[in-house]
Amino acid sequence: MIKVWDYLKEYELLREDILSAVDEVFKNGTLIFGPKLDEFEEKFSTYHECKYGIGVGNCTDAITIALKAFDIGAGDEVITTSNTAVPTVTAIVNTGASAKFVDINQYSLMDVDRLENFINKKTKAIVPVHLYGQMCEMDKIMEIAKKHNLKVIEDCAQSHGATYKNKKAGSIGDAGCYSFYPTKIFGAYGDGGFISTNNEKLYDRMKRIRFLGMEKKKMSSGHWNGKYYAVEHGTNSRLDEVHAAILLKKLPYLDEWINRRRQIGKRYNDELKNLDIELPLEHPDNKHAYYIFVVAHPDRDKIMSKLSKKNIHLNISYPWPIHIMDAYRHFVCSSCTCLTKTEEMAKKIFSLPMYPTLTDDEQGIVIKELKKLI
Ligand SMILES: Cc1ncc(COP(=O)(O)O)c(C=O)c1O
Known part of the structure; x- marks a missing residue:
């Protein structure tokens, strides 16, 4: 049988590496927010030519978190394409915003010549979907975004490692969102997602939203160096140590x-x-x-x-x-x-x-x- 997608042959090749990575995590004693996630966040964002990276639970969350970090929500509009996976739109709607759809061009990607027709006072962001492994025309998108003061959140769920004018997917807009769903170009052995950015302030806010809107705060008693304290409403979306460790083994390939x-x-x-x-x-x-x-x-x-x-x-x-x-x-x-x-x-x-x-x-x-x- 010839499958349209298959991970079993890849697993056969990497089995020992993967199992040893899992064993290392289990023996190390930290399962969430540990050294493997730190290392993976650094290496995956560097690979995509970005300064900062955040591992999250999936790409749907990644897009929602990035939009929320720009305070996009009820009453706002976000422009994307309609020939995408449902989660692109789920993520937009999760913020409370509405989605607007631009038609596609001969590459099955956002037709940038029609983009401006959909911009009005409510428009706050564009989510270009780099579909099938190919990036949208980012120069034009960024030019239009700048003109109308819009944020650009790249949906890179299908385009790890793809480039436009030699720039990696996720490195051009305000943030790039990736999926590690098993079928993807760079898949995990379960769910996973990532947000990359070059904007330090945005990074800090997205990191906080990913983890229940919390930051460490000193207790008045002086006990503890800091306990988690909710500064704002967030969500719970984490890439665990096991998956970070497995993805670290896969990244060199x-x-x-x-x-x-x-x-x-x-x-x-x-x-x-x-x-x-x-x-x-x-x-x-x-x-x-x-x-x-x-x-x-x-x-x-x-x-x-x-x-x-x-x-x-x-x-x-x-x-x-x-x-x-x-x-x-x-x-x-x-x-x-x-x-x-x-x-x-x-x-x-x-x-x-x-x-x-x-x-x-x-x-x-x-x-x-x-x-x-x-
Ligand atoms: C274009 C696109 N955006 C977003 C997603 C959402 O990814 P995830 O399943 O990691 O939430 C997917 C995955 O199907 C996708 O293909």
Whole structure:
């Protein structure tokens, strides 16, 4: 069987390292907020060219925390795209703000030429989603944000290690938010998330919000160096020591794994280019990290079910744009015509197997079977 995603082969390769990392944490006696998290926060933010980093429970929390640290909440609007994973919007709505959706361009990314149409007095932030492993046009986004005094929180859940004009995902906006959900380019063995920033004040506030809005305060009795005291309302979202330790073992491989993804992407592009199928475009300013390899065909459901019978499993990310789902349709008007490209793509996109341990033979079978069908 060829899976659309698989972690078991990676685990086979790293098993001893991972188990020894877990054992080290268990023996060390600190399970939350310890030396592994400190080291990981330093190394992962440095990798993404940022001065500060905060490990959190997941990327949904990361985006919410970053927005809350800018006091974004009820009555405010945040602009993003609708062809994203639900959590991008969950995170915005968690703050009390409303989401506004811009249509996408030929790269399936925020169409920056339409962005300004959605800015009004209530707009406080933009959440560009670096979807499928490719970054949005950040120069234009930052220029528009500056002009209208908006914050930019990059959703990097799908784009660890990707670059735009040689700058890493998460290093350009006010903050970058990453997911370590197991399927991601850089996945944990459970949930995990991260926020990076170059802004020290923002870092301090996000760190406080991550941990129940608390800071250490001296007791008047003089006992203790400091006990936790809630300075503001926060949340509880922590990356634990076990996961920080596992991710530290994985980090040295990230570039190699992205290169392998790009190699797999190149082969798909080369060998499928003469078929009647839409292939993903890489923007000339970008280094695509190929979280997933998304193609489009009007008969995708037929193609998927035929390949599934041959034990080749494909996926759809995502079959429904956010703005048509019951939970969020109130963010657009009932006769909305602004999101035509988003809606058109959702009907025909699907993704091919893409992960560093996919073998050349397995990829060859996927290509051969697709050629037979299309
Ligand atoms: C684009 C995008 N944003 C945010 C998230 C949320 O990540 P997490 O599952 O870590 O909360 C995901 C994960 O599915 C995602 O793909």
